Amino acid sequence: MSVISSWNLTISLNTTISLSWRSSLPSRAIFPRPKKPKTLVVLATALGAKPTVLVAEKIGDAGIQLLKTFANVDCSYNLSPEELCTKISLCDALIVRSGTKVTREVFESAMGRLKVVGRAGVGIDNVDISAATEHGCLVVNAPTANTIAAADHGIALLTAVSRNVAQADASVKAGKWERNKYVGVSLVGKTLAVMGFGKVGSEVARRAKGLGMQVIAHDPYAPADRARAIGVELVSFEEALTTADFISLHMPLTPATSKMFNDETFSRVKKGVRIINVARGGVIDEEALLRALDSGVVAQAALDVFTEEPPPQENKLVRHENVTVTPHLGASTTEAQEGVALEIAEAVVGALRGELAATAVNAPMVPAEVLLELSPYVALTEKLGRLAVQLVAGGSGVKFVKVTYASTRGPDDLDTRLLRAMVTKGLIEPVSSVFVNLVNADFIAKQRGLRLTEERIVLDGSPEKPLEFIQVRIANVESKFVSAISNSGEITVEGRVKDGKPHLTKVGSFGVDVSLEGSIVLCRQSDQPGIIGKVGNIISEENVNVNFMSVGRIAPGKQAVMTIGLDEEPSRDALKKIGEITAVEELVFLKL
């Protein structure tokens, strides 16, 4: 048995999860919805209560109908920020598109009721993810259903720009016939740089190749083989800028991509480049683009998205002769909107039911089969956390916790994020009013100064079970049950899953065996005959059912720890009577 790795708690908030994509078939066919994860009740609404879902922007009817099968649905569009904040405390879920800013104030106004925000689309830049995470609110999006629509719109703008379609249309409608003015440029043989080779970018690339273009792409995170598979070369930002005749933007808006196209970038592009933006307005410095258009460095731009939407009337870019604009229509096809509505409704209903979302933005995505396998360990880790913290003597602040996972599997075959979150939940919830879930566990731990270290023990044997045992240790504290302190000087509890049920198997240095359900009495006594009977009598007089009892001792006649699992809570009086048995040296009652 060897300890092969240990590491500190890493805070991984704001994780964007992308799903895979395939070829150019209609979007619903291309992107099979992710398999449904099995249930894990981390976000579930109060039992029996029908949740309320606020739909703050119009989504497809199919999604609304699906939501109505499970929840009260309030479709209130065009709410002001104040109205949204007022309504939100009455809602369990909120669904928005890109037009609603889900700010920190929204989460604060929710007073803890809001459990899930569903973004009916891809971009989550209008949702304050940090605030959502801090408030334990899951954010899910619908990342796949509008890909084709967005790619088609990118191509529509590319071709429109190359042939001055919008300008010529306006000219004819103004009674003119300017055939010489609107001579376009050919696409065949021209170089298109796709910036952001994700779902939309790769579909744009595929289509542009069909139009005879040379396609290069820049994406620091995209695998080269995926690009190669469709005949696209991944290049550096510099190469993309300096060689492209057309640039099409498809990256998300993040702090790293904000104003990625600015005066400095425009100074490096090929003179006369044409730019298409169907991603987010904020990735371009709009003032800089205006200057580049005025100077002729950029010949034309086509913009579906703007820093401020809708853009102000006087926006010079919108009015520019060489700019073609659409009002954020990338995702707006009947088919995409139906798909997005269903995708987001399923995700929101799933999250409200307590299922782990496959499209979670701010929580680890745990595949269904992994979740199924881990679920008894999820219960075990939470209960070990609960027991350990209840063993701490009042006044000792819990700061250093070590979780040890003993497994026959290598570290790469065991994802412990879920288990770590559950230990944190178990440690914090019994001693605070904070609600901890998979979304906010790391944040809450950090906020409370809890340093949770994880350690792996790799055991020999066949890796059928994910884990053999799990140990939770709290260092630098005193215990109200001295026997819970192991030789290492830490409060130590250890458990394992037996017949699918979590069991406590060690307290301090004492081996015990009790099923972790109901509540537990731990009592240390000097080992002698008759104690079990005496304790049993006191409990039976209370009419409380004992579901498990075990005694672990150092050696015959020495000290022993008796663990009694109870279906209900015994009275204080009964506990006092057990404590008064002469051989009993210490006693603690723990709620699971």
Ligand SMILES: NC(=O)c1ccc[n+]([C@@H]2O[C@H](COP(=O)([O-])OP(=O)(O)OC[C@H]3O[C@@H](n4cnc5c(N)ncnc54)[C@H](O)[C@@H]3O)[C@@H](O)[C@H]2O)c1
């Ligand atoms: N106009 C619309 O209506 C519309 C519709 C759909 C999507 N979008 C927007 O398009 C964008 C892409 O959507 P998607 O579904 O393809 O997302 P995606 O997550 O599949 O792809 C985004 C890609 O951008 C890459 N990227 C990240 N940082 C980058 C950087 N600095 N430089 C280059 N590439 C970078 C990522 O690696 C990823 O491959 C999002 O911003 C989304 O909101 C707009």
Ligand SMILES: O=C(O)[C@H](O)COP(=O)(O)O
């Ligand atoms: O990010 C997206 O999915 C698109 O920008 C679509 O946004 P919308 O839902 O507001 O059309």
